[in-house]
Amino acid sequence: MTTNNPESLEEFYQRKFDWIPENLSRDIGHINVFRLPHPATKPVPYRRRDFFKVTLCRGSSRIHYADKVFAFEKQALVFSNPFIPYKWEHLEGEVSGFYVIFNANFFNQFGNLIQYEVFQPTGTHVFELEDTQFEYLSGIFEKIETELSSEYIHKYDAIRNQIYELIHYAMKTRPSTLVEQLPINASQRIYWLFSELLERQFPIDENHTEIKLRTASDFADQLNVHVNHLNRAVKETGGKTTSQLITERLLQEAKIMLKQSRWNVSEIAFALGFSEVTHFNNFFKKHTNLSPVKFRKEF
DSSP states (O other): OOOSSOBOHHHHHHHHHSOOOTTOOSSSOOEEEEEEOOOOOSOOOSBOBSSEEEEEEEEEEEEEETTEEEEESSEEEEEEOTTSOEEEEEEEEEEEEEEEEEOGGGGTTSOOGGGSGGGSTTSOOEEEOOHHHHHHHHHHHHHHHHHHTSOOTTHHHHHHHHHHHHHHHHHTSOOOOEEEEOOOOHHHHHHHHHHHHHHHTOOOBTTBOOOSOOSHHHHHHHHTSOHHHHHHHHHHHHSSOHHHHHHHHHHHHHHHHHHHOOOOHHHHHHHTTOSSHHHHHHHHHHHHSSOHHHHHHHO
16 A cells, blocks of 8 residues: 655654654654664555655565565565655565665765656666675675764765765666566656756755746746646646755755855855845745744754
């Protein structure tokens, strides 16, 4: 059974461990690494998540991934993204390995993950491994573990580099065996393309100073579909309207820039496509009950 609403980080921690980290925030970067197996908890739903996940798994498994099903007998490296639902089935024997989870904000101003095939909706996500490859990649996950528990001031930069190493290593290997492929859902494809276009506009920085697409019509024109068709596809697949998703992403980026950048409110407003600072102030206050200036001071 699946749901249109993606599983949040909060829901993940609650389902998996029955607790939520005190410092967990959707507006700032989050990263964590875990070892397999976990104690048995609630069944894992076939569902989208609002975070990225990279899994190194040893043990016979089947993965339901969007419109495909992959199976591997021994071990694989698997990349999951927020755009498509998935579910694991461990078939037999013991399971071991690691997985790392992180949200998009963990890579804010450190590159766009969506540019890599392993995180694209239509890309390759499952990579079968030889024993030597599994051992090598286990070493990378162990480094992430070590860095995460260290006091090194630049440990998160080091962890980002190790995640990039996982990405590039996978892209140099061959994909696993595709055992089943179902007809592609046209609405899902449009939703994925819309999501990719939306995310490509961020982060905003000195090298990318403003967004170009702000309305449902802007995205429809870019995708060469009628705006009503786009709106239906987005609502059907994502459970929210096109405007809601655009608004949520603009608000998220506004919070990030107010917290992390030195840009003034006017510069942030224009970068996010607001023609007047007052429009941005009204937008921000409507959704947070705080003015941008007050948000910056308090958070």
